Amino acid sequence: MVRVDAKANGNSLVQVRDLDKKYQRGSEEIHVLQGLNLDVGAGEFVAFMGPSGSGKTTLLNLLGGLDLPTSGSIKVAGDEITHMSANKLTAWRARHVGFIFQMYNLIPVLTAFQNVELPLLLTRLSKAERRQHVETALAVVGLSDRMKHYPRQLSGGQEQRVAIARAIVADATFLLADEPTGDLDRKSAGEIMDLLERLVHEHAKTLLMVTHDPRAAERAHVVLHLDKGVLVEGGAGGGGEA
Amino acid sequence: MRFFRLIWANLLRKKIRTTLTIGSFMVALFLYGLLVAIRAAFGGNSDVAGVDRLNVINKTSLIMPLPFSYRDRLANMPGISGVTFASWFGGVYQDEKNFFPQFAVDADTWLKVYSEFVVPEAEKKAFLADRQGCLVGRKLAKRFGFKVGDRIPLRGTIWPGTWEFNVRGIYDGNRPEVDTTPLLFRNDYLEERRSFSKGMVGWYVVKLANPDDAVKITKAIDDAFANSPYETLTQTEKAFAASFAKQMGNIEFLVLVIGSVVFFTLLLVAGNTMAIAVRERTPELAVLKTVGFTDVGVLGLVMAETLIIAGQGGALGLLLAKFFTLGGDPTGGFLGNFYLGWGSLGLGLALALAVGIVSGILPAVSAMRLKVVDALRRV
Numbered sequence: 099m100v101r102v103d104a105k106a107n108g109n110s111l112v113q114v115r116d117l118d119k120k121y122q123r124g125s126e127e128i129h130v131l132q133g134l135n136l137d138v139g140a141g142e143f144v145a146f147m148g149p150s151g152s153g154k155t156t157l158l159n160l161l162g163g164l165d166l167p168t169s170g171s172i173k174v175a176g177d178e179i180t181h182m183s184a185n186k187l188t189a190w191r192a193r194h195v196g197f198i199f200q201m202y203n204l205i206p207v208l209t210a211f212q213n214v215e216l217p218l219l220l221t222r223l224s225k226a227e228r229r230q231h232v233e234t235a236l237a238v239v240g241l242s243d244r245m246k247h248y249p250r251q252l253s254g255g256q257e258q259r260v261a262i263a264r265a266i267v268a269d270a271t272f273l274l275a276d277e278p279t280g281d282l283d284r285k286s287a288g289e290i291m292d293l294l295e296r297l298v299h300e301h302a303k304t305l306l307m308v309t310h311d312p313r314a315a316e317r318a319h320v321v322l323h324l325d326k327g328v329l330v331e332g333g334a335g336g337g338g339e340a
Numbered sequence: 341m342r343f344f345r346l347i348w349a350n351l352l353r354k355k356i357r358t359t360l361t362i363g364s365f366m367v368a369l370f371l372y373g374l375l376v377a378i379r380a381a382f383g384g385n386s387d388v389a390g391v392d393r394l395n396v397i398n399k400t401s402l403i404m405p406l407p408f409s410y411r412d413r414l415a416n417m418p419g420i421s422g423v424t425f426a427s428w429f430g431g432v433y434q435d436e437k438n439f440f441p442q443f444a445v446d447a448d449t450w451l452k453v454y455s456e457f458v459v460p461e462a463e464k465k466a467f468l469a470d471r472q473g474c475l476v477g478r479k480l481a482k483r484f485g486f487k488v489g490d491r492i493p494l495r496g497t498i499w500p501g502t503w504e505f506n507v508r509g510i511y512d513g514n515r516p517e518v519d520t521t522p523l524l525f526r527n528d529y530l531e532e533r534r535s536f537s538k539g540m541v542g543w544y545v546v547k548l549a550n551p552d553d554a555v556k557i558t559k560a561i562d563d564a565f566a567n568s569p570y571e572t573l574t575q576t577e578k579a580f581a582a583s584f585a586k587q588m589g590n591i592e593f594l595v596l597v598i599g600s601v602v603f604f605t606l607l608l609v610a611g612n613t614m615a616i617a618v619r620e621r622t623p624e625l626a627v628l629k630t631v632g633f634t635d636v637g638v639l640g641l642v643m644a645e646t647l648i649i650a651g652q653g654g655a656l657g658l659l660l661a662k663f664f665t666l667g668g669d670p671t672g673g674f675l676g677n678f679y680l681g682w683g684s685l686g687l688g689l690a691l692a693l694a695v696g697i698v699s700g701i702l703p704a705v706s707a708m709r710l711k712v713v714d715a716l717r718r719v
């Protein structure tokens with residue numbers, strides 16, 4: 099279930115109400131999000147589209163607890179995240195959110211294995227348990243044979259798969275992807291989308307993805323457009339109904 | 341520690357840069373070690389000074405003598421458990437450049453007051469039995485190859501003529517810092533042969549029954565000899581060593597200035613390096629925070645890096661300095677007691693780590709303050 103009219107019945111995984119975000123640039127005020135509402139149920143795959151500068155990254159950052167809104171509320175699995183202290187928010191993010199970026203953002207001096215292991219270093223898992231989780235995540239993205247490779251020894255598509263493995267290794271509540279195929283050729287982009295789709299369908303992940311690419315958006319259950327600071331429904335993707 | 345690999349990987353990211361930074365710590369701390377040893381050689385090493393000893397000198401100047409009769413008067417004062425005295429001889433062994441100190445000492449009491457000098461019992465007896473006997477320090481013996489039974493001729497500069505001494509014993513220090521470069525011979529031999537200054541001694545050393553009385557007894561001694569032809573100036577051994585060192589020029593100050601400049605330069609070098617290291621890693625630090633590293637955690641990672649660099653470089657430099665000083669006086673006599681103690685090594689390591697902390701703190705705090713959204717936008 100995905101809605102943008104604030105009329106959901108209340109048990110959605112992600113619930114956003116009256117979200118406002120203003121930026122101050124000098125004397126100029128940029129009102130990026132203007133009373134945005136959103137409900138996303140567990141297991142959904144949502145694509146956000148919209149022109150450059152419309153606020154897609156801003157929205158994703160707010161949903162992931164990387165930034166705070168000017169006003170409004172964001173509830174994820176019952177937790178109101180807009181009033182958390184910085185440390186609490188960091189802990190919440192580690193437990194609930196998996197981020198996937200356009201530029202992969204891997205640590206160049208760590209191997210694929212070590213990059214994926216990063217979020218687990220903050221948990222209480224033992225070394226053996228961490229190894230098991232990392233190996234599973236890398237197997238899911240199909241990179242079991244590249245564990246000891248450094249990012250520079252991998253192709254762009256492989257790097258993004260490592261980043262996806264890092265996002266899922268700690269078993270996040272939902273995944274946020276900001277133009278995950280933006281830097282890839284068409285073939286690699288297709289493979290990444292296959293993988294993300296599999297995560298939703300076979301591993302029951304919830305995925306919110308920003309994209310400019312209609313081919314990528316097509317895979318989502320629902321495509322939402324960011325327009326004048328609010329979300330509007332615009333043409334469903336291959337999957338379900340809005 | 342589970343974050344060690346991450347810290348280590350970051351250190352190895354720019355191997356040359358890390359090596360050079362460790363190198364600058366190493367060079368600076370090596371220099372520190374040498375400076376400390378030089379300072380010790382100039383008598384500035386106050387660690388060795390006994391807290392339970394006072395030096396009594398002529399109020400006018402260290403080189404003016406005091407009468408022999410003071411010995412018994414001092415010995416009878418309350419709170420004093422031992423009295424001895426010494427005179428500077430200033431003889432030349434073969435050549436001027438072979439400088440080493442020689443003292444005419446009160447044979448019966450000297451070793452009792454200077455308990456840090458260790459002499460085998462048989463050698464001590466032999467020394468006390470031979471009016472021309474002398475004791476040489478281990479370092480001095482090594483330098484010229486003196487052995488028990490050798491005869492050492494010295495050309496007197498204050499009291500002319502050739503003076504010959506029989507080596508009756510070789511003394512060691514009970515700690516490595518103890519200066520074992522002087523030659524000690526018997527005052528009664530000097531007294532017998534010298535033509536002037538008879539009945540006078542260079543200075544007195546008194547041992548206190550209780551070190552806490554130092555201030556009180558210092559005053560009591562100087563008061564007792566006030567208004568006499570030979571007024572006294574009594575100082576703790578520490579103050580005495582310091583004023584003695586001052587006569588050699590203000591080494592302490594020189595060492596301090598050079599040391600400060602070295603450490604300040606190191607601070608700038610290390611601070612700059614860490615600032616660059618953090619700046620070029622901005623997006624990665626943002627990623628760490630994204631996946632759940634706290635602000636303080638990121639600060640800790642950066643600090644750990646600088647501390648590893650500082651600790652490694654510092655330890656290497658100090659080790660090098662220690663090995664260097666183990667070789668003894670590099671000038672062949674000018675810096676007699678060239679020694680680097682464990683206390684100074686510890687202080688050096690603490691200084692290196694302090695420089696590490698100070699140079700790392702600004703970059704680390706900027707890493708801590710870094711906001712993920714801003715950092716990611718900058719990519």
Ligand SMILES: Nc1ncnc2c1ncn2[C@@H]1O[C@H](COP(=O)(O)OP(=O)(O)OP(=O)(O)O)[C@@H](O)[C@H]1O
Pocket residue numbers: 121122123128130148149150151152153154155156157
């Ligand atoms: N820290 C900031 N300070 C000032 N303005 C900002 C800041 N971050 C974003 N903005 C502005 O907010 C608006 C939305 O930015 P955002 O990055 O969310 O857009 P976007 O939809 O992700 O664009 P793109 O498709 O190019 O990635 C832009 O006009 C941007 O300039």
Ligand SMILES: [Mg+2]
Pocket residue numbers: 154155156276
């Ligand atoms: Mg964007």
